Amino acid sequence: MERASLMAQTEAPDEVLLRRFGAGEAVAARELSERLVPRLLGYASRLLGDPAEAEDVVQEAMLRLWRIAPEWESGRAQVSTWVYRVTTNLCTDRLRRGGRQKPTAPEDMVGFADPAPGAEGVLDATEKAAALQAALQELPERQRQAVVLRHIEGLSNPEIAVIMDTGVEAVESLTARGKRALTAALMPHREEYGYQDD
């Protein structure tokens, strides 16, 4: 906790790094990339179901960030929110261009573990993550975006509203419906995840 607060005090905000990059300080790009790329990759992977395709999306989103850096207006948006929004739109474009509304099927996924239970019949953490991914891909696109941003990426509802270009109430509704659908999809397998009926 102390370390986290110390880092928060010493780390330059994303916007400062972006401004430094826009002013020609190329080295600022490394620090900004180390912060944003892992988050964007996790998000895009969950939307697309294919980490390799997600990498291309993240590279494109970051390229757009580099290009807009000199014109970045202070207070216009959070850098992370802006680039999440670009990533969301790029993922949507890819899914629609490929004629699909859902991510890659679980059996074709690369980078996500096979959700089949282990020897003891109980899923470990990696297998749980894969099972969740399989359930996420069954959600409608907007519900999937809202649930991933809220519960895996840990963003606030107002931030998600900006990213998804909608209102906070709509985000709350999408998240609630998405979670209900996930519960319905996962509950029949709860014993495999190591949960007993209460």
Added chain:
Amino acid sequence: MTDLPENRKDTSEEKLEDLFAAARKAAPQPSEDLMARVLSDAEAVCLARATQTTQAGPAARFSLSSMLDAFGGWAGAGGLAAAGLVGLWVGVAPPETLQSTLGLILAGDVLSSDPGNLWIIEDTYLPGLGG
């Protein structure tokens, strides 16, 4: 969509949260190749911008600032523009006195070797100068 009884909602929320936590831990990490591609793009954008600045920047400064300097700054350029407008006005609709003077000059009445004739012009046609 399945609605759960109230007494099972809390536990199902907890179980779902456990799965979300597992997903957060299992998030894919960027490969070295991806980071290299992203940073390479950043470097290329930075380089392209620097190149544009060195190529377009001096030319833009020359066209704007050096031209103004040549005319003595904005005030000089304004004076030049005013003089141009006056010249245009004189050419299009010359004052009657100027036409008369020009006629005398062209007729050779004024251009004599006697410098005293210049005073005739001044007294006759330029009364504002104390004539």
